[in-house]
Amino acid sequence: MDPKTQKTYEALKEIRKKESIQLPISEKVRKKIKTYRGEEDLSLRNYQTIGILHLILMARFVLGDDCGLGKTIQTVVALCKIWDKDPDHKAIIVTNKSLVGQWETEFQKFTEDGEVQVFVCYGTPAKRQKVYKRFEEATGPCV
Numbered sequence: 001m002d003p004k005t006q007k008t009y010e011a012l013k014e015i016r017k018k019e020s021i022q023l024p025i026s027e028k029v030r031k032k033i034k035t036y037r038g039e040e041d042l043s044l045r046n047y048q049t050i051g052i053l054h055l056i057l058m059a060r061f062v063l064g065d066d067c068g069l070g071k072t073i074q075t076v077v078a079l080c081k082i083w084d085k086d087p088d089h090k091a092i093i094v095t096n097k098s099l100v101g102q103w104e105t106e107f108q109k110f111t112e113d114g115e116v117q118v119f120v121c122y123g124t125p126a127k128r129q130k131v132y133k134r135f136e137e138a139t140g141p142c143v
Contacts, residue, residue, distance in 0.1 A: 008057055015053060023049045026080035028115035042110070044073065052078045072103070076110045083116070090139060097122055 048070045055078035121131040
């Protein structure tokens with residue numbers, strides 16, 4: 001293992017030992033969210049924060065675990081942290097067709113209005129090409 005990776009690995013081990021992990025949240029992420037009980041502060045559990053830290057450290061990432069552990073918010077928060085450092089960074093989320101709308105809704109729910117631009121792309125190849133073209137016009141060519 002190279003020294004930089006080893007140092008990161010050791011840092012993550014130390015983070016896991018702590019009971020309460022504090023991660024400065026991006027300004028793009030909402031501080032309060034609407035729930036069925038009303039408006040509540042957005043708080044992350046320790047395992048979600050650890051997941052976010054892992055995502056930020058990886059150049060390309062995939063996050064998979066049991067259902068209901070907050071993968072969506074982990075992904076949104078990690079991407080917002082990445083975008084704080086590199087606003088031109090492009091991310092593609094590939095999901096089942098039945099979940100495409102849910103991802104768009106979750107970005108709207110967890111990010112401040114206008115901070116994150118989401119392009120939904122599904123349908124025929126011709127329709128996907130149009131959406132991709134609009135995406136490139138808005139964000140610049142993908143590399």
